[in-house]
Amino acid sequence: MPLADRIRPQTLDEMVGQSHILAKGKPLYNIITKGKIPNMIFYGTSGVGKTTVANIIAKQTSMSLYRLNGTQASTSDIKDIVSNLGTFAAANGILLFLDEIQYLNKKQQQTLLEYIETGEITLIASTTENPYFYVYNAVLSRCTVFEFKPVTPKETEPAVRRALDLIGKELGCEFKADDEVIEHIAYGCGGDVRKAVNTVELCALSCENNTITMETARILTQKSSMSYDRDGDKHYDILSAFQKSIRGSDENAALHYMARLIAAGDITSLCRRLLVTASEDIGLAYPMAIPIVKACVDSALQLGLPEAKIPLADAVILLCTSPKSNSGVMAISAALEDVEKGNTGDFPRHLQNVHYDGEGAEVKGQHYLYPHNYPNHYVEQQYLPDEIKDRVYYQFGENKLEQQAKAYRDSIKGKSGK
Numbered sequence: 001m002p003l004a005d006r007i008r009p010q011t012l013d014e015m016v017g018q019s020h021i022l023a024k025g026k027p028l029y030n031i032i033t034k035g036k037i038p039n040m041i042f043y044g045t046s047g048v049g050k051t052t053v054a055n056i057i058a059k060q061t062s063m064s065l066y067r068l069n070g071t072q073a074s075t076s077d078i079k080d081i082v083s084n085l086g087t088f089a090a091a092n093g094i095l096l097f098l099d100e101i102q103y104l105n106k107k108q109q110q111t112l113l114e115y116i117e118t119g120e121i122t123l124i125a126s127t128t129e130n131p132y133f134y135v136y137n138a139v140l141s142r143c144t145v146f147e148f149k150p151v152t153p154k155e156t157e158p159a160v161r162r163a164l165d166l167i168g169k170e171l172g173c174e175f176k177a178d179d180e181v182i183e184h185i186a187y188g189c190g191g192d193v194r195k196a197v198n199t200v201e202l203c204a205l206s207c208e209n210n211t212i213t214m215e216t217a218r219i220l221t222q223k224s225s226m227s228y229d230r231d232g233d234k235h236y237d238i239l240s241a242f243q244k245s246i247r248g249s250d251e252n253a254a255l256h257y258m259a260r261l262i263a264a265g266d267i268t269s270l271c272r273r274l275l276v277t278a279s280e281d282i283g284l285a286y287p288m289a290i291p292i293v294k295a296c297v298d299s300a301l302q303l304g305l306p307e308a309k310i311p312l313a314d315a316v317i318l319l320c321t322s323p324k325s326n327s328g329v330m331a332i333s334a335a336l337e338d339v340e341k342g343n344t345g346d347f348p349r350h351l352q353n354v355h356y357d358g359e360g361a362e363v364k365g366q367h368y369l370y371p372h373n374y375p376n377h378y379v380e381q382q383y384l385p386d387e388i389k390d391r392v393y394y395q396f397g398e399n400k401l402e403q404q405a406k407a408y409r410d411s412i413k414g415k416s417g418k
Helices: 027-034 050-059 075-082 106-118 153-171 179-188 193-206 214-220 233-247 251-263 267-285 289-303 309-321 327-340 400-415
Strands: 040-044 064-069 094-099 121-127 144-148
Touching: 027 050, 040 050, 050 094, 050 121, 064 075, 075 106, 106 121, 153 179, 153 193, 179 193, 179 214, 193 214, 233 251, 233 267, 233 309, 251 267, 251 309, 267 289, 267 309, 267 327, 267 400, 289 309
Parallel strands: 040 121, 040 144, 064 094, 094 121
Antiparallel strands: none
């Protein structure tokens, strides 16, 4: 067995992290100690204690424990477990620990549903994906969701030291490691205690004279100081944090999240988010940001990593320090809302393409006023359909450029006498 399994905590007191739900007096702690176990879903990244807590719960209940993994479980596996209900094999009910529930299809989840509802099966499911997106609603509504957060480096250190002591006892020696080495291993796991403990095992097996040096720790520590999955929640969390940091004019935070994307080698997502942010959040307050960012993105894609980080960093800092306006996105959103509600109407006749007026037309001719034939290239006329002729979608932002545009618009409208 890997060291991470040999050292797995057997009680809640041995757990590291998750103090928001497992500290004394916290919800999950109280549920476990009282022994009345409801249906639960544990949501969080790998190596943060979901399976460990499920094992601790299983030891404190008289129910028969069954385990399934969603990546391998079939409908027949579920039916085999259900067939034990009402027999001596499940006299006190069944506790089903279902790992990676997100991989079960809807039919498989529905097979469990009636037994979860009656209480014949108590479900403890775990998932690394957001259960509100991946778990069937009827199952979700019968479960309490607990989020397991990445374990901080400080919280991970006791597990690293305990792992070092255990493998030393198993091998009949005492391993030495400076505090800086312990901290490096704890930090390098990226909130995944299992990775940190496995790294301890590798370091112990490869070191000389029972001493783990910083050089050894650096070589063997898995590069996982951030959790990232291009198809998972963390991918979108990083991109969301990145754009919101730009929107909030915090260049330091934006550069941090940019660095995490670059470390993951995902400059494609980074470039796409920069392009949309230039239009969505800076927009008309500084329209030149849009072509500048496009040029930076083109340069980055042509250069490739590692040089790509330079123009991309310039783009990030430019957007963070630019004035902000979302007037454009608000305007098109309001216009789309009208269209989706059917608030459209026919085109004003003078805007239609020139064509023959039928005999029944009340007004013959197009009567379009060509703005370039008038002072300031402006003339008052109706452009929206009659049903929404007074609708206003765009509101000028309070930044310098949009206010200048507003002043110009007001001036030409005033000179037209309307």
